[in-house]
Amino acid sequence: DAGVIQSPRHEVTEMGQEVTLRCKPISGHDYLFWYRQTMMRGLELLIYFNNNVPIDDSGMPEDRFSAKMPNASFSTLKIQPSEPRDSAVYFCASSLRGRSGNQPQHFGDGTRLSIL
Amino acid sequence: SQKIEQNSEALNIQEGKTATLTCNYTNYSPAYLQWYRQDPGRGPVFLLLIRENEKEKRKERLKVTFDTTLKQSLFHITASQPADSATYLCALVEYGGSQGNLIFGKGTKLSVKP
Numbered sequence: 518d519a520g521v522i523q524s525p526r527h528e529v530t531e532m533g534q535e536v537t538l539r540c541k542p543i544s545g546h547d548y549l550f551w552y553r554q555t556m557m558r559g560l561e562l563l564i565y566f567n568n569n570v571p572i573d574d575s576g577m578p579e580d581r582f583s584a585k586m587p588n589a590s591f592s593t594l595k596i597q598p599s600e601p602r603d604s605a606v607y608f609c610a611s612s613l614r615g616r617s618g619n620q621p622q623h624f625g626d627g628t629r630l631s632i633l
Numbered sequence: 634s635q636k637i638e639q640n641s642e643a644l645n646i647q648e649g650k651t652a653t654l655t656c657n658y659t660n661y662s663p664a665y666l667q668w669y670r671q672d673p674g675r676g677p678v679f680l681l682l683i684r685e686n687e688k689e690k691r692k693e694r695l696k697v698t699f700d701t702t703l704k705q706s707l708f709h710i711t712a713s714q715p716a717d718s719a720t721y722l723c724a725l726v727e728y729g730g731s732q733g734n735l736i737f738g739k740g741t742k743l744s745v746k747p
Contacts, residue, residue, distance in 0.1 A: 624676030
């Protein structure tokens with residue numbers, strides 16, 4: 518079975534540019550999560566969706582960040598305008614419906630983002 | 634303040650020994666605790682889940698314990714192998730927390746030397 522697919526794997530761009538990260542979750546999964554990982558802060562939840570509806574975006578750092586899930590098989594995370602401090606690895610994960618965290622999350626291999 | 638801490642950033646052991654990784658939490662009431670493995674350049678991979686009312690869970694060479702009195706989970710790899718070298722992350726979900734509130738520790742990097 519195909520896992521969570523993220524694209525691109527690497528992105529290098531100059532500050533001020535718009536960045537769009539893409540994610541295809543595992544078919545049949547109800548939940549989709551966007552995380553950011555840095556050495557300093559570890560893995561942080563940015564936003565998550567249930568059945569394509571955003572449930573909690575309290576982890577989104579600023580208005581420069583936005584996420585959409587137009588259908589069950591696709592989500593995007595957009596940064597506009599990008600800044601050097603946005604440099605990190607961004608992960609997408611999906612899971613089945615469960616109660617209070619009793620379902621494992623399945624992660625993609627991430628997008629390594631570098632803002633110059 | 635709320636914290637989830639993993640005992641050390643790095644742990645080096647000899648092949649064949651048992652690796653023990655620690656996850657401590659403060660000011661959380663976890664309903665579930667999960668352990669993940671992360672290899673360089675890859676996303677975390679789920680290994681084990683343990684519920685608040687379970688003391689121990691096993692899967693092949695892996696064992697997880699959960700002590701709510703000590704506010705601690707221990708993750709053991711017996712008969713360790715160089716292929717077990719990776720970063721291991723613990724994550725918890727609080728009672729009343731939603732599916733999305735999985736809070737991760739920063740991980741422990743395990744190196745198993747042949």
